[in-house]
Amino acid sequence: MSNIAIICHSTHHGNTKKVVDEMAKAREIDIFTITQAKEQDFSSYEYIGFASGIYYQSLSKDILKLAQTINFNENQKIFIVYTCGAINKKNTSKLERIINDKGLNITDTFSCKGYDTFGPFKLIGGIAKGHPNAKDLDNAKTFITNL
Ligand SMILES: Cc1cc2nc3c(=O)[nH]c(=O)nc-3n(C[C@H](O)[C@H](O)[C@H](O)COP(=O)(O)O)c2cc1C
Helix, strand or coil: CCCCEEEEEECCCCCCHHHHHHHHHHHCEECHHHHHHHHCCCCCCCCEEEEECCCCCCCCCCHHHHHHHHCCCCCCEEEEEEEECCCHHHHHHHHHHHHHHCCCCEEEEEEECCCCCEEEEEEEEEEECCCHHHHHHHHHHHHCCCC
16 A cells, blocks of 8 residues: 555546556555545545646535545645646635645645636637646656655
8 A cells, every 4th residue: 555645536538637647657656536535544644635627716526525524634745636727826725725624734736737628618629738748747757756
């Protein structure tokens, strides 16, 4: 068992999953879907990551709901991984609040663009085409290595 867990929700194009899978090439990581995470005891992990695409300017609602149910211990380090059409610091604020209310802080955040064909963007062939690209995936590996 690894000391890093990542709960990953990646429904649009699998962009976030691609990033998380790349991280798992650099370090041993236990990766969970939300369904798997509901059954999981996270108490022995040193690092717990929440990974998601951005949907309506927020991490997935299901990720937020799940985070609310976990009883973190004070030594655990919580981090975020997300992909989105356009980077915006506010994307993570809801999860930050949930974690803060539990007496912890987000210690690290990785973000990069992810191919986005949501709504009107579909008509123009999508935005952030080709992302995550090789550079994004390289940055993801560096991030997890330096966690
Ligand atoms: C329903 C929906 C809403 C989205 N809303 C936003 C948004 O508010 N801001 C943004 O930057 N990207 C938005 N996106 C784009 C996704 O965040 C982006 O494509 C991301 O890489 C998807 O990750 P995934 O493939 O792991 O699901 C949205 C995509 C969908 C499908």
